[in-house]
Amino acid sequence: MKTSKVHRIALLFNGNKSFDREVTAGIAAYLGSTRAAWDLFLEEDFRLRLAGIEHWQGDGIIADFDDPAVAAALSRCSIPVVAVGGSYADEAQYPRGIPYVATDNFKLVKLARDHLIDVGLQRFAMFSLPMTGENRWARERENAFGSLMRDDQMDAEIFRGCETTASSWDESVQGQIAWLRSLPKPVGIIAVTDARARQLLQACTIAGIEVPEQVALIGIDNDPMVRMFTRIPLSSVIQGAQEMGRTAAHLLDQMLHGVRLANMRIQVPPAGINVFASSQHQVIKHPHVMRARHFIRQYACQGIKTHQVADYVGVSRSSLETYFRHEMGCSVHDVILRFKLDAAKAGLESAERSIADVATGCGFTSTQYMYLVFKRELGCTPRAYRDRALGENTLAPG
Template sequence: MGATKAYRIALLFNANKTFDREVLGGIADYLGSTRVAWEVFLEEDFCLRLAGIGNWQGDGIIADFDDPDVAAALADCQLPVVAVGGSYAAEDQYPPNVPYVATDNFQLVKQAREHLIDVGLQRFAMFSLPEAPENRWAQEREHAFRRLMWNDRSEAEVFRGCATAPCSWDEALQGQVEWLRSLPKPIGIIAVTDARARQLLQACSMAGIAVPGEVALVGIDNDPLVRLLTPIPLTSVMHGAREMGRTAAHLLSQKLHRVRVANAPVLVPPAGIKVLASSLHQPAGHPLVMRACYYIRQHACESLKSHQVAMYLGVSRSSLEAYFRQELGCSVHDVVLRYKLEAAKAGLDSGERSIAEVALGCGFGSTQYMHLVFKRELGCTPRAYRDREFEAPQLLSANG
């Protein structure tokens, strides 16, 4: 029996982006779970380069068509090509005669907005990107947001800001601060990417705007690097990018075996939403409670005590506890613990620090105490949470 033919496949992705990395992971999943034999070409530094792609002496290509240069370079390609990218409301925006696997932009935004509704918010806005050919996916997310707001007969507040660069960084942040201050509060904001959400978190900090008390924020991407750089653990909608990679690899495999493949786009829904502190808005009518929660969020991991919060606000501890019980149905200590747990979960998720380092960095004082708190509040140990040996329940709510 002859050996199975090994097809030579080029993967045109920029693996510096979380989305592209996840798509590549899905392709790897497909290769690992099937008998297909592919020799994969991918730049050694995982960057995307098109020089010489027209002379590629291979059998097929899977490529990120969100990049207009990639779509243009492959427009006349004679090899089997499968495109991956964002979805479009208008069918004529998809490339002709190419199977296309798309992340469902409408569903990404819809899931983010539904989460903000679930936490009790009634006003919504979107932080987008300047209009550009390479940002068409961002404009599609804007369109989705406007459509959802129009369906509710509500005005769609969208802010694009300016592109960020070292020379324009101060200007960009100042514009974000001015926009944030102009918005009615409380409000839920959907950022078109986690990177955009991270900028807004910085702008909120500069402006003294409480997150999530006044602004509840949701990003899109679930980018682990961004999570490490955010001052507050960021809620994010997760692409179904891994499933997209598996689907794209399957379609290309069919084309290589001369199976007829429809060129209609295949829409892949989001994989879910990772809920962390940035969106956990708790309606609080008393301004003292909002100020207290803002202060707690900033200092919870510094072994903050209830009497220190009361001292900062200039009220007695008993009065502050009474306000918390009335407005949130829980104690000041419960809210401090909630933020410490959120920070610890984010630290364990990142995998960058040991459990002992996370415990000390999040104000637990010792690994043993964090172990006790995790068991009591989450029903698992920190190690089990980090290794995902259980299905994590919802973190204790502000209702006790």
């Protein structure tokens, strides 16, 4: 029986980056759904290392070209290469003679801004990254934001801050706080990554700035690792990274069978938005309700009760309930439960935590009680919610 040739393929990605992990997951999904026979080379720790790559004796490469060093190292490669990375308005930014699969930076930013407009905000800003060659994609997101703001005849407020190292951490946080305090409120902020959004959420907490009443925040990546470390569940734009991986693998598969694809470019749009508390802006008029919601967002998952919220605000429980009924149309307990439910939904969208751990971590008194709340509020069990979320993350179209 004739068998297909097994091709030796190198994947040059950085497993520390959520985007790269999702792209490689898409490559794996393509291989699992086709007859392509590939032996894969990846570093044992899933890091991107270029030393000696020019001497690698293989049949093809798929690589993250956001790093200029990768593009330079593979510019004269004699075997088929497919590049993956950000989209660029300037054609000269794309590598020559190599098919390129891009995330659509303009649509990522537009989707985030449209969401902030939909929740009623009229002022916007962006939290970006310092200017380096490795952050070229962040400049493109800045340019997209600037273009959208100019179209609406508004100034583009962009803050880059500094690199967050152990030695510069305090300086970085204080710089973020100073910037946040300088912004007119309320304001919607788009962070170029979830990691940057997490830092800004922490700065808001330290500075006592209410999220999302004063600052509504949305990131880009839908990174489950980042969500584990945010006290307030983070809204995020979902990149079509897995679709990019499938597309890149398909292109390389064609090239391995003699198809010429030089200079082909494919842009993959975002797959949607995961909306959580950080961007769910509502106009709250009563200062006691605003203060109470700020406290609830931070501590709902620690099992707080209505009387503890009232103590924090400095009013009686009955008075606070009256304010909530008038302003929100629901009880304090309802709002606490809503935030716990949002946190549980975010926790279930990763397979890394057990359902019991999610229940405990989100302040439910038992797994059974969380099951009851999910059935009542969402019409499904936590396990069914997780299965559906993980299935959508794997199969979501680009």
